[in-house]
Amino acid sequence: MPVSNGSWIKKYKLLLVGIVSLFLSFVFLFILNNxxxxxxxxxxxxxxxxxxxxxxxxxxxxxxxxxxxxxxTVFVVFLFFLLLAILIDGSLNILQKESLSDLIFSSTxxxxxxxxxxxxxxxxxxxxxxISMIIAVPISLLSAxxxxxxxxxxxxxxxxxxxDVLAGVPSVVFGLCALLVFVPVVREDVAPFFGSTIxxxxxxxxxxxxxxxxxxxxxxxxxxxSFNAVPQxxxxxxxxxxxxxWETVKKVIFRASGPGVLAAIFLGFGxxxxxxxxxxxxxxxxxxxxxxxxxxxxxLASLIxxxxxxxxxxxxxxxxxxxxxxxxxxxxxxxxxxxxxVLRRASKRWAY
Amino acid sequence: xxxxxxxxxxxxxxxxxLCMVGIASLAGCTSQKENTIIKVSGAYSLYPxxxxxxxxxxxxxxxxQIDVTSGGAxxxxxDALSGSVDLGMVSRDVTAAEANxxxxxxxxxxxxxxxxxxxxxxxxxxxxxxxxxxxxxxxxFINYSIPTWGQLVGDANITDAIKVYSRSDPCGAxxxxxxxxxxxxxxxxxxxxxxxKVKGDDSMSKAIxxxxxxxxxxxxxxxxxxxxxxxxxGIVVVPLDLNENGTIDPEENFYANRNDIVNAxxxxxxxxxxxxxxxxxTLNNFTGITKDFVMWIITDGQQYTFDNGYSPVPSDLLDExxxxxxxx
Amino acid sequence: MLASVFIVMGSLILIVTVIxxxxxxxxxxxxxxxxxxxxxxxxxxxxxxxxxxxxxxxxLPATGLAFVIGIIIALYLQKxxxxxxxxxxxxxxxDILWGVPSVVYGVFCLTIxxxxxxxxGSLLFGVIALTLLEIPIITRSIDESIKMIPLGLKESAYxxxxxxxxxxxxxxxxxxxxxxxxxxxxxxGRGIGDAASILLTVGDSxxxxxxxxxxxxxxxxxxxxxxxxxxxxVQNKAYAVAFVLLVIVLxxxxxxxxxxxxxxxxxxx
Numbered sequence: 046m047p048v049s050n051g052s053w054i055k056k057y058k059l060l061l062v063g064i065v066s067l068f069l070s071f072v073f074l075f076i077l078n079n080x081x082x083x084x085x086x087x088x089x090x091x092x093x094x095x096x097x098x099x100x101x102x103x104x105x106x107x108x109x110x111x112x113x114x115x116x117x118t119v120f121v122v123f124l125f126f127l128l129l130a131i132l133i134d135g136s137l138n139i140l141q142k143e144s145l146s147d148l149i150f151s152s153t154x155x156x157x158x159x160x161x162x163x164x165x166x167x168x169x170x171x172x173x174x175x176i177s178m179i180i181a182v183p184i185s186l187l188s189a190x191x192x193x194x195x196x197x198x199x200x201x202x203x204x205x206x207x208x209d210v211l212a213g214v215p216s217v218v219f220g221l222c223a224l225l226v227f228v229p230v231v232r233e234d235v236a237p238f239f240g241s242t243i244x245x246x247x248x249x250x251x252x253x254x255x256x257x258x259x260x261x262x263x264x265x266x267x268x269x270x271s272f273n274a275v276p277q278x279x280x281x282x283x284x285x286x287x288x289x290x291w292e293t294v295k296k297v298i299f300r301a302s303g304p305g306v307l308a309a310i311f312l313g314f315g316x317x318x319x320x321x322x323x324x325x326x327x328x329x330x331x332x333x334x335x336x337x338x339x340x341x342x343x344x345l346a347s348l349i350x351x352x353x354x355x356x357x358x359x360x361x362x363x364x365x366x367x368x369x370x371x372x373x374x375x376x377x378x379x380x381x382x383x384x385x386x387v388l389r390r391a392s393k394r395w396a397y
Numbered sequence: 398x399x400x401x402x403x404x405x406x407x408x409x410x411x412x413x414x415l416c417m418v419g420i421a422s423l424a425g426c427t428s429q430k431e432n433t434i435i436k437v438s439g440a441y442s443l444y445p446x447x448x449x450x451x452x453x454x455x456x457x458x459x460x461x462q463i464d465v466t467s468g469g470a471x472x473x474x475x476d477a478l479s480g481s482v483d484l485g486m487v488s489r490d491v492t493a494a495e496a497n498x499x500x501x502x503x504x505x506x507x508x509x510x511x512x513x514x515x516x517x518x519x520x521x522x523x524x525x526x527x528x529x530x531x532x533x534x535x536x537x538f539i540n541y542s543i544p545t546w547g548q549l550v551g552d553a554n555i556t557d558a559i560k561v562y563s564r565s566d567p568c569g570a571x572x573x574x575x576x577x578x579x580x581x582x583x584x585x586x587x588x589x590x591x592x593x594k595v596k597g598d599d600s601m602s603k604a605i606x607x608x609x610x611x612x613x614x615x616x617x618x619x620x621x622x623x624x625x626x627x628x629x630x631g632i633v634v635v636p637l638d639l640n641e642n643g644t645i646d647p648e649e650n651f652y653a654n655r656n657d658i659v660n661a662x663x664x665x666x667x668x669x670x671x672x673x674x675x676x677x678x679t680l681n682n683f684t685g686i687t688k689d690f691v692m693w694i695i696t697d698g699q700q701y702t703f704d705n706g707y708s709p710v711p712s713d714l715l716d717e718x719x720x721x722x723x724x725x
Numbered sequence: 726m727l728a729s730v731f732i733v734m735g736s737l738i739l740i741v742t743v744i745x746x747x748x749x750x751x752x753x754x755x756x757x758x759x760x761x762x763x764x765x766x767x768x769x770x771x772x773x774x775x776x777x778x779x780x781x782x783x784x785l786p787a788t789g790l791a792f793v794i795g796i797i798i799a800l801y802l803q804k805x806x807x808x809x810x811x812x813x814x815x816x817x818x819x820d821i822l823w824g825v826p827s828v829v830y831g832v833f834c835l836t837i838x839x840x841x842x843x844x845x846g847s848l849l850f851g852v853i854a855l856t857l858l859e860i861p862i863i864t865r866s867i868d869e870s871i872k873m874i875p876l877g878l879k880e881s882a883y884x885x886x887x888x889x890x891x892x893x894x895x896x897x898x899x900x901x902x903x904x905x906x907x908x909x910x911x912x913x914g915r916g917i918g919d920a921a922s923i924l925l926t927v928g929d930s931x932x933x934x935x936x937x938x939x940x941x942x943x944x945x946x947x948x949x950x951x952x953x954x955x956x957x958x959v960q961n962k963a964y965a966v967a968f969v970l971l972v973i974v975l976x977x978x979x980x981x982x983x984x985x986x987x988x989x990x991x992x993x994x
Contacts, residue, residue, distance in 0.1 A: 106888070106890060107888035107889060107890040107891065111806065111889060111890055113797070114797050114798070114801040114806065114893075115801065115806075117794055117801075118797070118798045118802075118815060121794065121798055121815075121818075121860060121864075122814075122815055125818045125822060128822075128825075128833055131833055131836055131837070132829070132832070132836070154588075155584040155588075156567075157567065157583065158582070158584045183729070184729040184732055184733065185729075185733070187726045188726070188729040188730045188732075188733050190726060191727060195726065195727075204734060206978065207734050207737050209978050209981075210737060210974060210975060211733070211737045211740075213911075213914045213918070213974040213977060213978055214737075214740065214971065215917075215918025215919065215920065215945060215970050215974070216918070216920060216921070216945075217918070217920045217945040217949065217967065217970070218740065218744060218918070218948075218967045218970055219740065221744070221948060221963060221964065221967050222739070222743050224952070225747065226739065226743055243558075243560065243591075245593045245595075245604070247593075258736045258740075261736070315824035315826075319824075319825070319826025319829075320826065321826060321828040321920075321921035322920040322921055322924070322945070322949075326952075329565070330594060331565060331588060331594050332588060333588050341594065346826055346828050346921070349828050349831075349925075350828065350921065350924060351565065351566065351596075353835070353924070353925050354468070354469055354472045354475055354566075355475070356475065356835070356839070357476075357478040357479060357844055358471065358474050358475065358492065358495055363835075363836075363839055366832060367832055370828065373826050373829050374829050377821060377824045377825050377826070378821050381820055382817075382821075385817055385820075436940075444767075445767055448766075462932070464930055464932055465931065466928075466929040466931060466940075466942075467766065467929075467950060467954075468929060468950070475844060475845075476844075476845045476928070478844070479842065479843060479844035479845045480842075480845070481844070481847075481940060482845065597953040599953060600953075
């Protein structure tokens with residue numbers, strides 16, 4: 046059968062690639078002892094072989110491609126459940142040794158003596174998260190409104206980059222700044238102002254401060270997206286009916302972007318709740334509930350960072366820390382689920 | 398998108414993929430790692446000494462690469478247990494559980510933990526004159542039963558509170574200090590708000606230096622400046638009233654200069670604890686270049702200890718260390 | 726209200742100023758091109774090149790892997806492939822994974838490391854932890870930008886006979902390019918700066934990692950190490966490292982803006 050010159054050379058080239066790959070793979074296996082590259086080139090060889098013998102049609106590519114995409118998606122969902130499963134499995138050890146109520150309601154955390162009470166840490170976590178949200182939410186909302194509605198365009202263009210950069214700053218850098226700036230300020234100025242003279246600066250308050258700064262960009266950028274999504278027509282309609290700008294903001298924009306704002310707050314909460322490094326650098330690392338905000342404490346996340354080095358010496362500590370991670374995961378899970386359900390309902394109620 | 402930008406992007410992606418393949422290929426390397434790397438990690442208190450040893454040893458053996466990182470005694474022990482380092486620097490005794498897992502320890506220097514207060518302490522003269530006994534220190538750190546400096550020295554006029562500092566991270570310094578006070582562990586220092594727990598030896602020095610009512614404890618090398626050999630600015634060492642006679646005798650007074658402390662460790666005028674041995678640990682046994690290195694450390698390496706604020710391994714323990722090293 | 730904006734901007738300015746003022750004096754050619762062996766932590770010479778290289782070797786493969794997985798999933802989440810119900814379930818899972826604190830990924834990897842006996846830390850598990858961290862970020866970013874593609878574009882492709890897979894690969898992907906790039910850069914920035922996940926998984930080293938099972942230094946962990954050293958001079962070097970991290974973040978931010986602006990000119994609206 047007459048075969049045109051072009052396709053003969055092509056077939057020849059491909060076979061050549063295949064043979065070279067096979068050869069290279071053996072070189073890597075036996076001479077250079079590199080298993081991975083051996084596998085890689087063997088794989089290439091097999092692909093070439095398959096390509097030669099299987100009719101590769103567009104519909105085959107579509108089928109394989111779609112199947113692959115499905116596989117990867119299912120794989121990632123599987124990873125989610127795997128994460129949960131491994132955390133649960135790792136916690137079993139300590140759940141067997143200590144009762145759940147002991148773990149959660151006892152305040153004594155002394156790993157070397159076998160005591161793993163998390164109550165103080167849980168309370169501290171709630172306090173720190175609550176305060177940072179109390180500080181961050183109003184400031185972020187007001188900023189977002191200002192940027193979206195009141196700011197002149199030039200100002201807006203200057204502020205947006207600020208927010209983006211703030212969002213990207215790594216938590217260690219925040220921690221470092223807090224260490225240098227906030228700790229002394231709290232120790233020398235803020236705490237005495239509120240009547241506490243023995244604060245070392247390493248306190249729940251300091252942690253809340255730096256957390257709120259970390260949360261600003263999250264809430265602001267999500268709120269901005271929601272505000273910008275409110276159709277201009279709606280705003281104009283409100284203004285044309287005689288409402289002032291602030292009334293428009295309060296009654297129209299907030300209502301219309303309500304779900305988005307809620308989502309922003311939830312996300313900010315998640316960040317404040319789970320932040321590890323910055324908090325552990327300024328919170329004082331003591332597993333107790335301080336008498337004032339200016340005393341030291343420990344959050345669930347910073348507890349893990351402070352104790353992970355001893356897991357090899359105290360095997361059950363590993364299980365305890367995995368349990369703490371499980372708590373973090375479950376709380377975030379519940380919050381996200383709640384957020385999702387609330388948002389669905391709110392979207393329906395606030396739909397426009 | 399413009400074709401040129403697209404092409405650039407494609408090129409960039411291709412380069413990235415090549416990089417990843419390159420890195421991944423490193424994984425496949427099952428070739429024998431040339432046995433010329435010793436990995437060490439662990440206690441901050443031994444870190445400066447180890448660096449000196451590494452520098453000197455590499456002058457003699459330039460083909461050997463020694464990778465030393467810090468991370469604390471806890472990390473050193475953890476790394477040794479997992480086999481990811483050849484030597485762990487550990488500034489506390491090996492626990493039974495760790496020994497059961499196969500940890501073997503060789504003492505390589507002697508170090509000390511001392512009690513520190515601020516130079517502007519209200520009762521500093523009395524303390525320097527009389528020192529503090531074990532019982533008094535126990536009441537401060539473990540029982541937290543002495544609220545003011547006045548009560549400590551018997552002067553009712555002074556009502557400034559005693560601000561106790563301790564370590565929040567599990568560390569050898571705390572272990573050694575509480576061991577001196579009695580049969581305690583670090584957990585026995587109460588977790589109460591009034592006792593400020595700081596992270597790391599340096600935070601302790603800083604805290605004492607900045608709090609005129611503070612009292613704490615630190616490794617020798619974090620108290621004394623490496624250049625002047627005297628205590629760092631703002632810090633004074635509390636003399637220990639070892640013979641409990643209510644005053645500091647001349648032979649108990651060796652805190653002005655780091656060299657005096659080291660000599661006290663050598664002569665045993667400073668008891669153990671608070672002076673303590675610092676160990677290099679490994680899993681199962683010392684072999685190969687690791688063993689040679691440790692052997693050098695406890696023999697020739699000992700000459701460098703004094704100038705760096707440590708005292709050498711006591712001579713009566715040396716034979717035992719050699720025996721442990723040989724795997725006996 | 727204006728005051729709140731100034732508070733927010735002020736905090737960024739504060740952070741940048743503090744880092745720059747404290748970090749710039751310690752920066753030098755030497756510190757950026759040498760590794761940390763032999764005395765860097767004690768005030769002698771040396772630098773943190775091993776941390777820079779380590780961070781890159783962690784973040785680049787992680788971002789690459791997360792990108793490949795992310796774009797595939799994001800494309801698959803379109804209505805063309807998946808029923809909206811299941812797609813929203815997947816999105817919910819991804820949102821939860823996004824909200825999970827990075828320390829949980831570190832603990833997850835640590836658990837596996839303990840199980841196989843490799844508790845010292847390795848490049849491999851650092852990459853795994855970072856990949857897990859970045860997948861939700863990149864996927865959701867790309868997903869958001871794909872959502873904005875006009876339906877008409879895809880319908881035209883289908884009407885010309887293109888298969889679902891082809892449309893996804895050739896049409897959708899190119900249209901969503903600015904969003905994809907932004908998402909990838911966002912993921913990369915997170916990967917290079919995040920400390921909690923690699924704190925537990927990569928250990929430390931003074932040299933460059935030579936295999937996936939080696940421990941490695943990284944920029945965030947190096948900051949933590951330097952801050953705990955006794956010498957004030959050494960601690961200041963932590964600010965130099967933070968400075969480098971800030972510069973990287975700034976660069977990413979600028980590049981994202983530039984690319985988004987440039988390529989959105991050529992998108993069909």
